[in-house]
Amino acid sequence: xxxxKITKSKEVTPKWYLIDAKGRRLGKIASIASQLLLDKANxxxxxxxxxxxxxxxxxxxxxxxxxxxxxxxxxTNYSGFPGGxxxxxxxxxxxxxxxxxxxHAISGMLPKTKRGKQIMSENLYVYPAAEHAxxxxxxxxxxxxxxxxxx
Numbered sequence: 001x002x003x004x005k006i007t008k009s010k011e012v013t014p015k016w017y018l019i020d021a022k023g024r025r026l027g028k029i030a031s032i033a034s035q036l037l038l039d040k041a042n043x044x045x046x047x048x049x050x051x052x053x054x055x056x057x058x059x060x061x062x063x064x065x066x067x068x069x070x071x072x073x074x075x076t077n078y079s080g081f082p083g084g085x086x087x088x089x090x091x092x093x094x095x096x097x098x099x100x101x102x103x104h105a106i107s108g109m110l111p112k113t114k115r116g117k118q119i120m121s122e123n124l125y126v127y128p129a130a131e132h133a134x135x136x137x138x139x140x141x142x143x144x145x146x147x148x149x150x151x
Contacts (some may be wrong), residue, residue: 016054017141023062025065051123074091103126
């Protein structure tokens, strides 16, 4: 009789990934980052374990987008109070908080549960410039080229 090996949380080691978003499309960055955050390529991972993959995205202010998308794509934020709906375009948000655009795209590709929110808050780090605080982790660089990286 075969025995199923149960993976313990101690057996899953955290792995760091670095993505340079300079000149890359938002959807491609978000799809690769969400797959890495969910640890889809790790054969040891199970559904009952919390993924330990950490993703650092740098140069968020230099992502590639069209002029039409900068004007037409809208982001809404509602405070819960009457008259508390704030609508901003992608261009406005990229000027003030470029990391929020990438975080919003990645959160749309993660599960809409407590676990998905926990993965976003604990394992994703987005920086608008090239400097980041996680250089000591020796993160593996993920190059985003056309059809170059597939999980």
